[in-house]
Amino acid sequence: MFVAAVLALLATMVLTIVRALLGPTLYDRLSAVNSFGTKIMLFIAVFGFLTGRPEFLDIALVYSLINFVATVAVLKFYEYDDLGSGAYQEDDY
Secondary structure (H helix, E strand, O other): OHHHHHHHHHHHHHHHHHHHHHOOOHHHHHHHHHHHHHHHHHHHHHHHHHHOOOOHHHHHHHHHHHHHHHHHHHHHHHHHOOOOOOOOOHHHO
């Protein structure tokens, strides 16, 4: 059963990569990359269960947090062209 889950995850990962390469806009590509990161996290968790190593679940959770932070950082960089800018610019004062 878990082998079927791994194969299904691999198939959807291939489709997600195709979407990331062919997406017409940045948001389509970023959504596909975020979805690919989620599928990687699921793959790590299922693979850890298959091999009898439950510590892989911790690795999968850390990977999902990194995936989320990276997605937010890329969106902020695309919006403001700078990762360090806050809500107020120096010219606003």
